[in-house]
Amino acid sequence: MRMKSALAAAAIVALAAGCGSGGGGDKGGSKAEPGEPVKLNFLSLAWQKESVAANKQIVDEWNKANPTIQVTYVQGSWDNVNDQLVTQFAGGTAPDVIHNDSPALSGFASDGYLLDLSDKLPAELKSDIPQKSWDTVTFDDGKGKQGVYGVPFLQESQVIIANKKLLDGAGVRIPTPDNPWTWDEFSAAAKKMTKGGTFGVAWPMKSPVNKTLNLALNFGGTFFQTTDGKTTVKVGPEEKQVLQRIHDQLYKDKSADPAALGQGTADPLPAFYSGKFALLPAGVYLRQQVAEQAPKGFEWVTLPPLKGTTADQGAVSQTLSVAQDSKHPDEALKFISYFLNPTNQAKLAKGDWLLPTSVKAASDPSMTTKENGWDVATASAKNLVVAPFLKVNGFDEWKSKVATPALQEYFANKISIDDVAKKLVDDGNKVLERYQR
């Protein structure tokens, strides 16, 4: 019996050794032997069914058309990609082509882990993507030189998803991309729709920072200012506008559903389908869940972004970058150029229910159809500008340690607008200072 146990244990260890012949180390980054195809590892963060399918399809098409440059599709996850990359960059085994978002690129760029693509971008790719999108991937290299550290390809805007029956019943003007609601009209509409246990709007504010900062640009609120190379937090009248207006809907107009306040972005959807509230300000990607989950007979529409003094919204981009340590940077860039051509960008945007940065992709019929509000969503891309927080060193810490708890307290009506402003500035500047020494 004991002998059998010992043999079983030995067999397990041997099996583990056998199963583990995964290539050891930097498989994707190794130099190709003469006659051997170049091998690239592509870390993708696509997770929606249609998006994963689109990614795999594009990679398969590339591999068929390019036998000398073979790409291995590796699926990662948004939640922990940066932990994974930090280790792999430090160990020199990072994938050749890396999918991420623009806020993450700043740190990796200044640490020298990403390739500067400034002089390497093909003209066709460069001209197809507007400069304001390229601005979201342009960062300091840590030595004072600006570089382009990724190709931006998907962006998100904040629209309003509305219950059509409640919207029509309220008899309010239906906004269009050319004539969107102002914040005043939005507040009035929400008040009008608040009756008989139904609220006009829901503001899920579990993660309030990016949402409010992006919307603050409607009134020119930037939250950060840079003077003589030093960045500080500012919360003046412009920054307070959106904060105050949301707060008013919750506690003055009482037109916002208080139950949604502590929820994550998608959490209020069941209440939305049951008609508990009429309007849900959300990222364009949330349309996918509404289209998939809404009960039969439930009609919904996508309304364009709100307008304050402008309709501008802050945006970040999803990006594809090349690792500095990649042995095949030219081939990696060739693959990226193919992967992000207008046809493929339209497929990827459709799969993720986001907006393509490619001008040509945005005119693809699948991006302009009225079905599921694509026409309104795609039109909203014109209002996107670089999020002001994107290039602020220490933003992540300010966001998690200062802004998130302060805004949550404010929206829970525990502190005043002046209190939240003071916290954001005083505590925030202490955080930022450490990053600028």
Added chain:
Amino acid sequence: MTVTTRGRSAGLRRVPQYLALLAYVVFLAFPLLWLLSTALKTPREMALADPTWIPREPTLANFADAFGEQDLVGAATRSLVVALASSVITVVISLPAAYAMARYRGLVNRIAIGWVLVSQVFPFILIIIPLFMILRDMELVNTLPGLVVVHVTFTLPFALWMLQGYVRAVPAELEEAAAMDGAGRIRTIVGVVAPLLAPGVVATLLFAFISSWNEFLFALVILQDPDVMTLPLTLVRFTGPEGVARLGPLAAASLMATIPSLIFFAIIQRRLKSGLMAGAVKG
């Protein structure tokens, strides 16, 4: 009072105990049952304001999606191999060490115990980059043996601590009695101590298995090739940013992921007996 009446009142006294036990079983089973319910629901039913326990329109589409999109069987096989190898190696190494720590008291022993405790206070994230570089130099990155080495290393201190407690619980008098009967040290350990340690070994094995089966962070940074990825790395692919997830396929895949560990538990739990040493040293 008749025997029947006494039996009945004893039975009645047990009712609250059974009710409490039933409540505990329901509490333990709730997540698994909810997982099963979610795995069989359509996206539409999952988003109902009033959630249902029994799916109105049960569907296997989530299972089809989960298995169609990801290599769940391959990932589960690799996880099983890693977990079995890690748990067996952990026990094989920690058993003799635990015996020595429990039976031989002295300065070295105290230092060793202190070191084991201190090793538990370091956050893993602090050492992950140096560890990764060591594994890279040993060509163990992107391999399952590399992951087994890491899992064994990090499970070993606690396993040692656990087993040491079990060894201490075995009365030294039993070993002395065996010695008086002429058994040598090895014979005493193999013939007397080892059988009494079986429940402790099983408990340690289970602990090491579950730790390895669920482990995510080390697997995330060590395994890069899709062909060697373990189950936790595969399950996380159904989640998106900011906690948004594809609940249906995730529930279906998670449900399938619990099955191997449930089977392992079912096989091994019979060995988890207590009271083996009750009365062992009574005169």
